[in-house]
Amino acid sequence: MTDLETAYRRLLAWYTPAWRRRNGQAIMGTMLDAADADGRHAPTLAERQGLVRRGLIDRIQAYLPVALVFCAAGVLIEALVAKVQWGVNFNSLVIVTLTQTVEPGWVFYLIHGVVALICVALALPMIVRRRRVLRRIGLSSDSRGAQQ
């Protein structure tokens, strides 16, 4: 594998595995053809930017719904924790927070922070990492990709 091919392969990692299975080899062939015609041995800046941008768009389109489910789950868990731990009355929660009649204390912030971190840790890999992570947690965009 040439350096150029390796560089393109690395850039194509921005796309989802499903997209790469559909178009990976074809776009690689086209980019190598274009590089040959230009007499280039490295991707152009425009090519890099385009691949990163389109790859991210593809990832967001594929995984955003799942990431949102995780965020929603996080919010629910937090609400539940608040309810159980402090018997928060949800009807007056906003008012209580605004008027600062209740100071939740460091435990509240600790749990809040940990739950938020877990949510981010679960959602982030879908945007930035590979299929391995998705498979490990039982989610994969494979079937979706095959249909298209």
Added chain:
Amino acid sequence: MASEIREATFMVLSALAGGPAHGYAIMHQVEELTGGDVTLKASTLYAALDRLGADQLVEVLNESIVQGRLRRTYQLTDSGSRRVVTEARRRRDLAQQTLTRLGMAMVAAS
């Protein structure tokens, strides 16, 4: 009615209107079509082809390996051909109207 077609996508359809072509040939033809004004990026091209394939306006004619590289040739489907005609006419009519309006504006100003 299908959604509006973007400029880059329309140019890909225009290139394929001349007959089946593989990725690099499409890029080359778009450059020719626009007199060198537009150079499609591979990422833009394949975003368009992926979308056009999903909408069944474009299909893969064949695949071959040339110098160890995959060369995938695309062609318009029947509905793709109809779509190009509709889009081309729509764009021509809009351009014509624009020119007419410019002509009228110039008459009014003089």
